[in-house]
């Protein structure tokens with residue numbers, strides 16, 4: 446249903462864009478509007494937009510309707526007449542002014558309307574990103590932050606967050622090889638998300654938990670906690686010690702691979718974005734009992750602009766596939782195979798050896814991680830971070846997320 450509505454809105458928006466291309470626009474931005482029965486059509490700065498009248502009343506920014514100190518709505522949306530129409534509409538300077546029946550006046554700046562219009566939003570990303578394979582990432586020569594400046598200088602933190610948002614990974618070097626310093630470096634960014642694995646965790650190959658991470662085995666690329674209804678947003682790793690061989694970390698940009706799939710095989714992309722599947726973590730040992738289940742598609746996409754925001758890919762923890770009928774199952778496996786092929790292309794693999802001092806932050810909604818098998822004694826500490834708070838920190842620096 447949503448899609449039907451959405452597609453017709455998209456067609457309208459495309460038509461409108463078509464019109465704007467064929468019309469010579471005046472150099473100086475001036476606004477014109479037409480009040481249709483169904484919506485207000487506004488032309489401004491080369492953008493043609495349509496606003497619903499209830500929406501306009503709901504987004505009134507007057508003191509009676511909106512508290513600009515708290516950025517919260519005062520108006521009870523439930524009290525708006527769903528058939529409301531303006532009594533009069535005019536453009537005054539760079540504002541649109543509407544008088545509603547009963548005399549209430551709403552004033553919107555034209556730039557605010559443009560910025561918040563569907564026509565603008567459906568063409569732009571919520572979070573701009575640079576998708577990478579290993580060449581792209583290496584050629585970008587992104588510098589790691591250094592512990593001292595990272596901990597003391599806000600500009601450095603901002604630079605780190607910008608890298609993190611764009612690439613889905615970011616590094617801090619020269620961190621003291623202790624759990625405490627690792628905790629401090631993560632708390633500089635955000636809040637730690639405690640899970641069944643603890644708050645700060647420190648693990649070796651001691652089989653202390655019912656999960657292969659606690660072994661010396663190789664781990665294929667995956668995202669963690671795919672079995673949470675909301676998978677952890679960020680994962681932090683710091684290798685405190687390794688006396689032995691192997692154990693390199695593998696990083697793969699899941700969105701790069703999925704975009705390749707979208708280009709090569711749009712139906713497969715669509716299927717992986719539509720079919721919800723289950724992941725499960727079942728642990729039953731003397732010390733730990735867990736049964737966690739998360740449901741959602743492999744690829745998660747915003748419907749209004751087709752932007753991907755979350756990939757859930759973990760073949761170890763994928764649960765029984767019982768959410769689709771047998772004939773769709775075959776197509777789903779084929780689509781999953783195509784995505785796997787993209788994810789496994791050697792040119793998409795970024796291998797790094799984590800050494801004491803180097804802390805990596807991984808966007809667990811986007812970048813898959815894995816590891817090579819290893820010998821000897823290896824100790825990794827780290828934690829998960831809450832996604833909301835990392836993004837909030839970035840937005841407070843004026844970054845788009």
Ligand SMILES: C[N+](C)(C)CCCC[C@H](N)C(=O)O
Nearest residue numbers: 642646648656658668669670
């Ligand atoms: C806590 N620590 C990161 C050490 C291990 C967590 C195991 C995560 C599990 N393999 C998953 O895919 O969710």
Ligand SMILES: O=C(O)CCC(=O)C(=O)O
Nearest residue numbers: 658664669694815816825
């Ligand atoms: O040991 C590693 O490098 C990573 C293991 C892993 O995938 C995890 O702990 O989530």
Ligand SMILES: [Fe+2]
Nearest residue numbers: 658668669814
């Ligand atoms: Fe993992």
